[in-house]
Structures are given as structure tokens and as C-alpha cells.
Amino acid sequence: MLDVCALGGVGEYGRNCFLVTDQRTNTRILLDCGVRNGEPEIYPAITEEVAKPIQAVFISHVHNDHVGALPFLAAKGFIGDIWMSVASFEQMSSIRRNWQDKLGITAIDKLHFRPLAKNTRGKRIRLTENLSITWGYSGHMLGSVWYIIQIGEQTLFYSGDIALASPLLVTDKPIINTYDVALIDSGHGAQTMPYHKSITNILQHMTNPMEKYLIPVTISGKACDLLFSLFHELPDRMFIIDDSLHQHLYNHLEHTDNIHNDKLKKFKAMLQSNRLESYQKTRKPGIYLLRDKPSGFCEINTSIYIDEQSPFYKSHPDLEDVQTLTRTIDAEEFIFFHSKQADLEKILDSLHVKTGGLLK
Ligand SMILES: [Zn+2]
Numbered sequence: 470m471l472d473v474c475a476l477g478g479v480g481e482y483g484r485n486c487f488l489v490t491d492q493r494t495n496t497r498i499l500l501d502c503g504v505r506n507g508e509p510e511i512y513p514a515i516t517e518e519v520a521k522p523i524q525a526v527f528i529s530h531v532h533n534d535h536v537g538a539l540p541f542l543a544a545k546g547f548i549g550d551i552w553m554s555v556a557s558f559e560q561m562s563s564i565r566r567n568w569q570d571k572l573g574i575t576a577i578d579k580l581h582f583r584p585l586a587k588n589t590r591g592k593r594i595r596l597t598e599n600l601s602i603t604w605g606y607s608g609h610m611l612g613s614v615w616y617i618i619q620i621g622e623q624t625l626f627y628s629g630d631i632a633l634a635s636p637l638l639v640t641d642k643p644i645i646n647t648y649d650v651a652l653i654d655s656g657h658g659a660q661t662m663p664y665h666k667s668i669t670n671i672l673q674h675m676t677n678p679m680e681k682y683l684i685p686v687t688i689s690g691k692a693c694d695l696l697f698s699l700f701h702e703l704p705d706r707m708f709i710i711d712d713s714l715h716q717h718l719y720n721h722l723e724h725t726d727n728i729h730n731d732k733l734k735k736f737k738a739m740l741q742s743n744r745l746e747s748y749q750k751t752r753k754p755g756i757y758l759l760r761d762k763p764s765g766f767c768e769i770n771t772s773i774y775i776d777e778q779s780p781f782y783k784s785h786p787d788l789e790d791v792q793t794l795t796r797t798i799d800a801e802e803f804i805f806f807h808s809k810q811a812d813l814e815k816i817l818d819s820l821h822v823k824t825g826g827l828l829k
């Protein structure tokens with residue numbers, strides 16, 4: 470039996486890090502290696518004993534709560550390969566520079582990143598005699614993927630952070646649908662908020678064309694979704710966005726396989742439009758998507774859900790999505806991650822999964 474140990478990420482929002490061991494085939498791998506954001510950042514429970522025998526790490530996407538503890542893992546003695554999509558791999562160089570500035574530890578040089586070739590998407594890749602993986606896009610951000618892990622005869626599904634219906638990014642359907650274990654993102658499982666309802670709610674908060682509205686964002690699929698949807702809903706408005714987000718949008722053009730085919734033309738037109746520009750401390754009317762919060766704007770918080778009228782936009786599965794996932798993915802045992810303990814209990818209560826089991 471596969472042994473899955475959450476070194477972080479179950480019953481909390483952040484530091485996603487899951488150790489998968491199979492005694493029989495002597496296999497030991499890690500799924501993601503993130504920190505819990507904050508001051509200070511909280512690391513997953515990685516000791517030298519844990520780190521040294523790990524053979525490989527599989528990264529779902531490059532958010533800090535999935536990659537931020539990699540330098541720590543290397544400092545604890547891990548020397549294996551770290552696999553990720555090509556789009557994630559390319560985003561790692563700037564993250565690596567940040568680590569160098571912030572941590573300055575030599576362990577960073579020992580991190581060995583490996584890109585998963587694009588033409589392997591959806592195909593089984595045999596890495597060792599006992600270990601095969603399959604990956605597909607998960608729609609959460611540029612380059613984010615889910616994994617099917619096969620160890621000996623046993624199979625595991627790891628959703629990574631997943632979005633089931635991003636207006637911009639592709640979410641692949643896994644080819645296998647029966648697993649021994651499934652690790653499922655339930656990050657927004659305490660509420661239900663369909664995308665179209667979010668956009669309707671947000672639009673109700675931005676009715677004045679002479680106002681300066683600010684949506685605080687991070688570099689994420691959610692920021693790109695919001696921009697893409699609102700840009701087309703509000704054809705009379707200017708959109709002024711963080712320079713790093715602007716750059717991130719251009720990175721998508723190198724990975725058009727990650728974008729819905731029928732949205733690509735619209736996406737490119739948005740990038741070329743004179744209604745979209747980088748923030749240069751201008752104060753004209755329009756919709757601002759920025760990483761910091763300068764004063765003098767009418768702020769719209771899309772991260773907090775209060776009720777069904779909230780301008781909340783999900784970046785993880787909501788309750789309905791979690792139910793969809795557990796219906797389409799059949800597993801002997803489910804592990805729900807990315808939810809705080811109180812939310813997790815609520816989710817488990819409302820789910821009718823086969824065992825509803827929570828492994829720890
Ligand atoms: Zn994420």
C-alpha cells in the first residue's frame with residue numbers, strides 16, 4: 470500500500486508538501502514542497518531523515534506554497550531531480566534569483582530542475598522500473614499541472630492546485646479514473662461560487678466609468694482570468710496593470726498549448742489593445758490590477774467570501790467543484806488539501822465520497 474504523509478498542506482492553507490512512499494518497491498517521492506506564507510514563512514516537516522532518501526520531487530506549479538521550501542529541502546540533503554512543466558521551469562529562473570537574494574544559501578545551487586517535455590502531456594512517462602508519471606494541465610496558472618503517479622501496480626492522482634473551468638487556461642481530463650489514492654485541492658471548498666456569478670458580482674462593484682477601481686492581485690491564473698473576463702465585459706474602460714503581471718501575460722504566448730484554442734485570438738488582441746497598459750503611477754479612471762495597494766482607489770477584494778453577493782473569485786475548487794472532482798475521480802481514499810481545518814471538516818461533512826477518508 471502506498472503511504473502518503475502530508476508534511477504540510479492538510480488542515481491548513483499553505484506549505485503543500487506530500488511524501489509518497491512504497492516499501493515494496495523502495496520508492497520515495499515528494500509532491501510539491503511549499504511554505505505557508507507569512508512572516509516568518511512556515512516550512513513543512515522536513516528533516517534530514519526525510520529529505521536524503523527522496524528520489525525525485527514533482528512540482529505542480531510555481532506558487533510559493535508549492536515551491537518555497539525547495540531550498541530548505543536541499544539544505545536537508547536532498548539531491549534528486551525536481552520535475553515540472555516547461556512553463557513552470559521557465560518561471561523558476563526569477564524565483565531562483567529571489568531565493569538567492571533572500572536566503573543566499575548555497576543549497577540553492579544543488580537544486581536540479583528538469584522540464585517535462587510538452588509532447589509528453591497526457592502520456593505515461595516511465596522514470597524508473599517501478600515509477601511512471603503522467604501529467605496534464607490543471608488550469609490554475611501558467612504551467613500548472615496535475616499528476617498521475619504509478620508506483621508498481623498502484624496509482625495516485627495529485628490534482629495540484631486546480632481550476633475546473635478557467636475562462637483562459639486549459640484543464641485536461643485525466644485519462645485514468647480509478648486510483649488507490651487521490652489528493653484533491655479543496656482550497657475554496659467551504660463556499661460555492663460559479664465563475665459567471667463572480668464576474669456579475671464584481672461588475673456590480675464597478676459601475677462608474679469615471680472611478681479608479683483597484684483589484685489587488687498576485688501573479689496567478691486568477692489575475693489573468695479576471696483581467697481577461699473584465700476586459701471583454703467592460704469595453705469602454707482602461708485596464709492598468711502591474712508591470713510583472715503584464716510580463717507574465719506575455720509569457721503565455723510562449724505556451725499557447727496552455728490556453729483554450731478558441732480564446733487565443735481574443736487574448737492576443739487584448740495584449741495588443743491600447744486599453745491595456747502597465748502601471749506608471751498614473752491616476753486616470755479605469756480598472757487597476759496591482760500587486761500593492763496605493764491609496765486613493767476604490768478597492769475591490771476578490772479574495773474574501775462573505776455571502777453569495779461577494780465579489781469573490783475562486784482560485785481553487787469550490788464545494789461544487791470538489792463534488793465534481795470526487796464524482797469523476799474514483800479513489801479508494803481521498804486526501805483533501807489546501808483547506809483550513811474548520812473548512813476541511815465542513816467539506817468532509819458535505820461529501821459523499823466512497824470512504825471520505827482523510828489520511829495523515
Ligand atoms: Zn497556487
Ligand SMILES: [Zn+2]
Nearest residue numbers: 532534535630
Ligand atoms: Zn496553493
